[in-house]
Amino acid sequence: MERGGSRAAQLCKSPQQRVDMEILHSVERPGITRVFGTSTPPSGLSGAIRRYAYKYSEATATHWMTLILADRVNAIEGKLDDLRHGILPNPWVERGWGAEWKYNRPAFVRKAATTALLITAGVLLLKRKNKRG
Numbered sequence: 001m002e003r004g005g006s007r008a009a010q011l012c013k014s015p016q017q018r019v020d021m022e023i024l025h026s027v028e029r030p031g032i033t034r035v036f037g038t039s040t041p042p043s044g045l046s047g048a049i050r051r052y053a054y055k056y057s058e059a060t061a062t063h064w065m066t067l068i069l070a071d072r073v074n075a076i077e078g079k080l081d082d083l084r085h086g087i088l089p090n091p092w093v094e095r096g097w098g099a100e101w102k103y104n105r106p107a108f109v110r111k112a113a114t115t116a117l118l119i120t121a122g123v124l125l126l127k128r129k130n131k132r133g
Contacts, residue, residue: 024054046074 016034021041025032042050053066079089092098100108 024050026058027054027056028058044074044077046070046077049073 014034017036019032021038023032023036023038024042025036041047047070049066049070053063053070056063056066058064082089097108
């Protein structure tokens with residue numbers, strides 16, 4: 001054994017990362033972990049939803065489903081922020097359709113045909129429903 005204890009014990013003695021923003025953590029833990037991610041601090045409506053989710057235990061569906069909702073809201077907030085800065089969405093690039101067209105064309109055509117079929121069926125059902133009502 002190395003002098004001063006085991007390697008695992010030495011690793012556990014790493015210093016606490018400086019906290020200079022809001023860090024959300026589980027109610028099961030008394031404090032934050034020594035190291036944590038800081039790339040996306042909670043903000044806006046999605047941040048408020050995340051704060052709500054962290055009031056519940058990780059053992060509950062409420063915690064996880066609320067975090068999933070926060071992710072969806074954050075995606076919409078990102079699109080709105082892009083539009084506010086004059087950046088138009090480019091789904092062809094953002095969803096990787098160019099690479100799929102180049103390297104997996106049959107699957108791309110299948111997905112596009114299925115999507116077109118479902119949209120057409122939905123529109124026809126709505127028109128049919130409106131004619132009856």
